[in-house]
Every structure is written in C-alpha cells, then in structure tokens.
Amino acid sequence: MLHLVNKSPFERGAFESCLNMARKGSAILLIEDGVYAALKNTPFEDKVSAAVKDIRICVLGPDLAARGVDQVIEGVEVVDYGGFVDLTVDHTPVQSWL
Amino acid sequence: MKYGILINEGPFTHQASDTAYHFTKAAIEKGHRVMRVFFYHDGVYNANALSEPQSDDRNIVKLWGDLAKEHKIDLVVCVAAGLRRGIKDQVLAEGFRISGLGQLTEIGMAADRLITFGD
Amino acid sequence: MSEEIQTEYETEGVEKKFMFLNRKAPYGTIYALEMLETVLISAAFDQDVTLVFMDDGVYQLKKGCDTKAVNMKNFSATYKALGDYDISRLFVEKESMDARGLTIDDLVEVIFEDEDDDWAEKPAVHVKSRDEIARLMEEQDVIISA
Numbered sequence: 001m002l003h004l005v006n007k008s009p010f011e012r013g014a015f016e017s018c019l020n021m022a023r024k025g026s027a028i029l030l031i032e033d034g035v036y037a038a039l040k041n042t043p044f045e046d047k048v049s050a051a052v053k054d055i056r057i058c059v060l061g062p063d064l065a066a067r068g069v070d071q072v073i074e075g076v077e078v079v080d081y082g083g084f085v086d087l088t089v090d091h092t093p094v095q096s097w098l
Numbered sequence: 099m100k101y102g103i104l105i106n107e108g109p110f111t112h113q114a115s116d117t118a119y120h121f122t123k124a125a126i127e128k129g130h131r132v133m134r135v136f137f138y139h140d141g142v143y144n145a146n147a148l149s150e151p152q153s154d155d156r157n158i159v160k161l162w163g164d165l166a167k168e169h170k171i172d173l174v175v176c177v178a179a180g181l182r183r184g185i186k187d188q189v190l191a192e193g194f195r196i197s198g199l200g201q202l203t204e205i206g207m208a209a210d211r212l213i214t215f216g217d
Numbered sequence: 218m219s220e221e222i223q224t225e226y227e228t229e230g231v232e233k234k235f236m237f238l239n240r241k242a243p244y245g246t247i248y249a250l251e252m253l254e255t256v257l258i259s260a261a262f263d264q265d266v267t268l269v270f271m272d273d274g275v276y277q278l279k280k281g282c283d284t285k286a287v288n289m290k291n292f293s294a295t296y297k298a299l300g301d302y303d304i305s306r307l308f309v310e311k312e313s314m315d316a317r318g319l320t321i322d323d324l325v326e327v328i329f330e331d332e333d334d335d336w337a338e339k340p341a342v343h344v345k346s347r348d349e350i351a352r353l354m355e356e357q358d359v360i361i362s363a
Binding site: 004006031032062063080081082084085086088089092093094096098 | 212
C-alpha cells in the first residue's frame with residue numbers, strides 16, 4: 001500500500017503514526033509540509049534511514065523546492081507529480097495520514 | 099487506471115487542492131482517467147464563484163473548472179457540507195455540480211483508486 | 218455544464234472493502250462529524266465497511282460527551298446507532314487507547330444484530346493491536362481517512 005504524509009513531523013504525529021503502521025513492501029510519499037521529514041540533520045533522520053531498508057520512501061520534489069530545502073536523507077527518492085501518479089498505480093490502497 | 103479524487107480543504111488555508119490539481123493533471127498526462135473529483139468538508143469552497151484571488155495568485159476555482167471542461171471530469175460538491183458553508187447553486191462556479199455524499203461512496207466503488215487530499 | 222461529462226457510474230454488484238479511518242478528536246474540528254455522515258450514507262451501498270479509531274480518533278467514542286455548554290451539535294449518540302446501519306466492526310487501536318489511559322469501558326457501546334447468528338445482539342466495538350490494524354489496512358480497496 002501507499003501512505004501519504006503531508007504534515008511536518010515537528011508539528012504533528014502523522015508521520016510517526018504512519019511509520020508505526022507501514023509494513024515491509026509498502027511505500028511512503030512525503031508531500032506538502034510532510035517533506036520536512038525527508039531532510040538530513042533532524043531528530044527523525046535515524047528513523048527514516050532505518051525505515052528505507054524495508055519501505056520505499058519518496059518525497060515530492062516540487063514541495064521541496066517550494067520550501068527551499070534539498071538535503072534529502074540517503075535512500076529517500078525525489079519524485080515529481082508524474083512519479084506520485086506512478087506510486088498510486090503500483091500500490092493499493094492509498095492512505096492519507098491527514 | 100481510473101481515479102476518484104477527494105478534496106477536503108478550501109483553496110486558501112491549505113495546499114490540498116493545489117496538490118490534488120497537479121496530481122490530476124499528471125495522471126491525465128500519463129493516460130489515466132480521472133472520473134470524479136469530490137469536494138467535501140471545507141473543500142466545497144473550491145467551487146465558490148465569488149472567490150476573487152489577488153491578480154498575482156493562481157485562481158484554483160477557475161483552474162478546476164477549465165481542467166474539468168477540457169478532460170470531462172465530474173466535479174461534485176457535497177450538498178450537506180456545501181449548505182452549511184453557504185456553497186449552493188447561486189454561487190456555484192462553472193464546471194461544478196452539487197450532489198449527495200453517496201457520490202463519494204459511488205466513486206470509491208467505481209474507480210480503481212480513491213486518493214484523498216486534505217489537512 | 219457540458220452534457221458530455223459522465224455523472225453516473227455502474228456499480229451494480231460491486232462490493233469493496235471500505236475502511237473509514239478516524240484519527241481526529243471530536244468537536245475541536247468538524248472532521249469527526251462529517252466523517253460520520255459519510256459512514257452513514259455509505260451504509261446504503263452494502264459495502265464491506267470497517268471503522269477504525271486511532272490516535273486522537275479514539276476520543277470520538279468516549280462516553281458521556283455533553284456539548285450543552287459549548288452549544289454544538291452532540292453527535293456522540295450517533296455512533297451508538299451505527300449497529301442499526303449494519304455496521305458491525307468498529308476497531309479501536311490498543312496503543313492509542315493505552316497512550317490516553319482509556320479502556321473499552323470508557324467507550325460508548327455499539328450493538329449490532331448478527332444476521333449470520335440468528336440476529337444475536339453483539340458488541341461492535343473491539344480493541345485491536347496496531348499490528349492487526351496495519352494488516353487490515355493493507356487488505357482494503359478504499360481507505361477514507363480524517
């Protein structure tokens with residue numbers, strides 16, 4: 001399945017809830033304010049680095065650019081809107097962690 | 099692939115409607131079909147014809163209407179959520195229609211994927 | 218609007234697994250109330266429906282909500298009626314309950330009549346582990362979440 005997270009991990013628990021639930025073989029796409037979870041040098045980096053071994057973690061490039069950030073944790077893939085669509089083709093169901 | 103889209107936020111507090119719009123465009127460009135976009139919660143404000151963004155801002159109400167016209171997408175505003183927020187026929191933007199919540203369940207049944215954008 | 222736009226879809230005979238995933242507390246925002254409206258409408262479509270309550274969503278089922286002093290519509294009683302809509306599965310996540318010091322005794326009772334068991338009255342609210350809910354999520358066709 002595909003998990004969508006659009007909340008900053010600093011502000012809300014959505015990303016943490018998602019990580020707790022995401023099972024091996026699933027994918028997570030970080031969008032909107034969720035992209036901050038994909039960045040290096042945050043308290044979440046270790047968790048993300050550990051998770052990418054079992055879960056495909058992607059981040060939406062246009063949302064990174066809009067926020068002026070680009071230092072993405074190793075193993076996290078940057079995708080565009082077309083890549084977002086492809087993720088929804090490859091994975092079902094899709095859950096938005098609002 | 100056939101898609102249903104659910105938008106739960108209005109156009110000015112949250113990015114949800116913009117992300118949904120870019121997703122919908124990208125899906126169509128890849129040859130998929132977006133059958134219906136359902137506007138719920140504050141998402142009904144995306145259908146407000148009286149909305150006047152400043153001239154240097156995008157007009158997402160019009161963008162949705164234009165995209166729907168070009169690609170024959172059914173834009174549905176939830177009647178119950180719309181009524182309590184004053185979104186009804188008198189202020190409904192071009193390209194949108196008002197209908198019941200059953201239209202959301204229906205598109206969940208008919209589409210291959212239902213993708214939610216909200217807060 | 219253009220008459221060429223298709224506004225009806227054939228869903229005869231379609232039965233999908235729908236999960237309504239509630240993660241937000243009631244009353245502070247409208248999501249819980251409007252999600253409940255979605256659930257009630259969906260009941261008419263005879264789909265395979267599961268409701269999940271996790272994170273602050275577990276507070277939606279808290280007993281004894283009294284909204285008189287805040288003058289807001291009290292929809293807490295509506296959850297109790299879900300059994301009458303043939304909704305037989307309301308799962309609350311154990312970890313979310315534990316984190317909030319809640320037990321099943323703190324939650325409203327929802328009773329449904331089991332048609333496969335001579336219409337015996339049974340409780341619809343069950344506590345499930347995070348792992349059980351994660352597995353259940355992956356089996357769904359559609360997840361509607363707020």
